[in-house]
Amino acid sequence: MKVLVSDTISQAGIDILEGKGIDVTYNTSLSYEELLEEIGNYDGIILRSMTPLNEEVLSHATNLKVIARAGSGYDNIDVEAASKKGIIVLNTPGQNSVSAAEQTMALMLGISRNVAQAHQAIREGIWDRKKYMGAELNKKTLGIIGLGRIGGLVAKRAKGFNMNVIATDPYIPSSKGKKLGVELVELDELLERSDYITLHTPHTEETHHLLSDEEFSKMKDGVRVLNVARGKNIDHKALYKALKEGKVAGAGIDVHEEEPLDEDYILLEFKDKVIVAPHLGGTTVEAMDNVSIDAAKQMLMVFENGFPRTPLNIxxxxxxxxxxxxxxxxxxxxxxxxxxxxxxxxxxxxxxxxxxxxxxxxxxxxxxxxxxxxxxxxxxxxxxxxxxxxxxxxxxxxxxxxxxxxxxxxxxxxxxxxxxxxxxxxxxxxxxxxxxxxxxxxxxxxIDLIPKGILLVTNHTDQPGIVGKVGSMLGANNVNIASMQLGRNKVGGRAIMVLNIDQEIGESLKEEIMEIEGMTGVYVLAL
Structure with a gap:
C-alpha cells in the first residue's frame, strides 16, 4: 500500500504506517497540477485543510481507497465525489478539541486586553497604557453558537472566568445545557444579550454566513466576536462594516473565507480592533500528535478491511x-x-x-x-x-x-x-x-448451508436420478463434492440442490448438467 501525506502532520502517525510496512510519501509542497499527476499512484492520502480534493482531483485518484483528514473540518474534500468513486472519507474529530477551545480563550483574552496590539506598539517604541486599556471577562455574557464538543469545552473555561454563558444549538438537548451550566436560547436572543459571541459550528448550507449584516444589526453595541470554527460561517464584508461602524468593538479571527490570506485582506485594516491568526485552532504539539495518530490508525483499519471509527460517508x-x-x-x-x-x-x-x-x-x-x-x-x-x-x-x-x-x-x-x-x-x-x-x-x-467456498446450485424437478447424474458428471471431471444440501416443496414438485465443491467448473460442464432431464437452472457461486 502507498500513502501520500500532503499536509503537515506529526511524525507519530507516519511512524505507525511505516511500522506496518506502508510506503509513505511526505510531500507538502505539491502544486495543484502535480497533485493531479500524483494522486493516482496512492491507495490512501492523509491531509489537513490545505490540499484541495475536489471532483477534478478525485477523478484522477484511480487507486485511492481512503482519505483521512487529520482534524475535524473537511471543507476541502468533495465527499460526494469521493463517495461515487467508493473512496472512504474519515476525519479525526475530538483529537484537537482542547487546542481549539484554548485558542478561543486566547483570542477572547487577546481582544479584551489588547495584548497583541500593545506588544506591537512597544516594539515600535510606543508606551501608551491609556490607549490599550482593556475590558474584563468577569460577569460578561458569552454567547456560544454551537454547543458541541469544542463549544462545551469553551463553556467550561468561560465559567472559570466567571462569565455568564448562553448558547444556541438546535441539536443539543436541554439536559446538556444544564449539565454545563449553560442557558440554551434562540439565536436572536443570543445576539441581543451577548457581550462576546463565538462560533463553533461546521460549515454547511445552514451555517454559511451565519453572521451577516442582519445578525450584526441585532447585536449589542461594542460586542466582541470570535471565530475558531469555519471561515465561511461569518460574512467578512459584513464584519468589516460592523467594525467600521463601531457596532463590533473587537474580533478574534482564526479562520477565514479564503486561506491563505493575501495582503489585501480587509480585516487587516483594523490594527487595534482585530487579531487574526493563520488557522491555529488545532495546531498544538499535542493536537498534531493526536490527529496524526488517529488518522493513521483509522487508515489502517480500512486497509485491513475494517470499519474506521469516524467515517464521513459510510x-x-x-x-x-x-x-x-x-x-x-x-x-x-x-x-x-x-x-x-x-x-x-x-x-x-x-x-x-x-x-x-x-x-x-x-x-x-x-x-x-x-x-x-x-x-x-x-x-x-x-x-x-x-x-x-x-x-x-x-x-x-x-x-x-x-x-x-x-x-x-x-x-x-x-x-x-x-x-x-x-x-x-x-x-x-x-x-x-x-x-x-x-x-x-x-x-x-x-436448507442449512454455510455460505463459504465454491457452490454449485441447481433448480430441478424432484425426481429420481438427478442427484446421482450430477454427482457422476462431477466425478468424471475430477470435481470433488465437500457437502450437499437438498430441498423440495413437495414430492415430485420443484427442488433445489446446493453442492459445496472443491473447484469451479467450466461452462461446458454446466451446459452438460443443464441437459439432464428435469433440470431448470444451474449456477456456480464463489463466496
Whole structure:
C-alpha cells in the first residue's frame, strides 16, 4: 500500500504506517497540477485543510481507497465525489478539541486586553497604557453558537472566568445545557444579550454566513466576536462594516473565507480592533500528535478491511452496537453475493426484512452491505459500503427495509427479496453462536448451508436420478463434492440442490448438467 501525506502532520502517525510496512510519501509542497499527476499512484492520502480534493482531483485518484483528514473540518474534500468513486472519507474529530477551545480563550483574552496590539506598539517604541486599556471577562455574557464538543469545552473555561454563558444549538438537548451550566436560547436572543459571541459550528448550507449584516444589526453595541470554527460561517464584508461602524468593538479571527490570506485582506485594516491568526485552532504539539495518530490508525483499519471509527460517508454505529451486529453485516453481504450468483435479469427492487432482537439496532450498515454483495459481482465498477446505495439509486433500484421483533424459528433472521419482471427470489439467513453464518432458506426451500467456498446450485424437478447424474458428471471431471444440501416443496414438485465443491467448473460442464432431464437452472457461486 502507498500513502501520500500532503499536509503537515506529526511524525507519530507516519511512524505507525511505516511500522506496518506502508510506503509513505511526505510531500507538502505539491502544486495543484502535480497533485493531479500524483494522486493516482496512492491507495490512501492523509491531509489537513490545505490540499484541495475536489471532483477534478478525485477523478484522477484511480487507486485511492481512503482519505483521512487529520482534524475535524473537511471543507476541502468533495465527499460526494469521493463517495461515487467508493473512496472512504474519515476525519479525526475530538483529537484537537482542547487546542481549539484554548485558542478561543486566547483570542477572547487577546481582544479584551489588547495584548497583541500593545506588544506591537512597544516594539515600535510606543508606551501608551491609556490607549490599550482593556475590558474584563468577569460577569460578561458569552454567547456560544454551537454547543458541541469544542463549544462545551469553551463553556467550561468561560465559567472559570466567571462569565455568564448562553448558547444556541438546535441539536443539543436541554439536559446538556444544564449539565454545563449553560442557558440554551434562540439565536436572536443570543445576539441581543451577548457581550462576546463565538462560533463553533461546521460549515454547511445552514451555517454559511451565519453572521451577516442582519445578525450584526441585532447585536449589542461594542460586542466582541470570535471565530475558531469555519471561515465561511461569518460574512467578512459584513464584519468589516460592523467594525467600521463601531457596532463590533473587537474580533478574534482564526479562520477565514479564503486561506491563505493575501495582503489585501480587509480585516487587516483594523490594527487595534482585530487579531487574526493563520488557522491555529488545532495546531498544538499535542493536537498534531493526536490527529496524526488517529488518522493513521483509522487508515489502517480500512486497509485491513475494517470499519474506521469516524467515517464521513459510510454508515457507522456505536462500538457496542457494532460488536453485536458485525456478524450480521458479513451475513448480509453473503446473502447479496449468493443472490448475485443466481441473478439472470435486471434488478428492480430489493427488499430486506429483519426479524428478532437484531431489529432493535440501526441496520443501515447491514442493508448497505447486502446491496454491496448483490451489485459488486454483477457490475464492472467497484461497489463497496461507501457507494453501494448511490450505485443502486443511479440504476433505479428501489430499496426497502422492514423490521419486526418477532421471529418464530430463529432468534434473528435476515430475509432478502429481489424483484424483477414480476419474479421474486428470496433468501434467508441467520447467525448461530455469534459467528456461524448460515443460509436457512432459498426461494422457500428450507436448507442449512454455510455460505463459504465454491457452490454449485441447481433448480430441478424432484425426481429420481438427478442427484446421482450430477454427482457422476462431477466425478468424471475430477470435481470433488465437500457437502450437499437438498430441498423440495413437495414430492415430485420443484427442488433445489446446493453442492459445496472443491473447484469451479467450466461452462461446458454446466451446459452438460443443464441437459439432464428435469433440470431448470444451474449456477456456480464463489463466496
Amino acid at each position: 454508515p457507522t454505529l456505536k462500538p457496542d452496537d457494532m460488536d453485536n451486529i458485525k456478524p450480521y453485516i458479513s451475513l448480509a453481504e453473503k446473502l447479496g453475493s449468493f443472490y448475485a450468483g443466481l441473478a439472470e435479469d435486471r434488478i428492480e427492487e430489493i427488499e430486506v426484512v429483519y426479524q428478532g432482537e437484531i431489529s432493535n439496532y440501526d441496520l443501515n450498515p447491514l442493508t448497505t452491505a447486502l446491496i454491496q454483495g448483490i451489485l459488486n459481482p454483477i457490475l464492472d465498477e467497484n461497489v463497496n459500503l461507501v457507494n453501494a446505495r448511490l450505485v443502486a439509486e443511479e440504476r433505479g433500484i428501489t430499496i426497502s427495509e422492514t423490521k419486526s421483533t418477532n421471529s418464530k424459528v430463529y432468534s434473528n433472521l435476515v430475509t432478502l427479496r429481489v424483484k424483477n419482471n414480476g419474479n421474486v427470489r428470496e433468501l434467508a439467513g441467520t447467525v448461530f453462536n455469534d459467528s456461524d453464518l448460515r443460509i436457512v432458506a432459498i426461494d422457500g426451500y428450507e
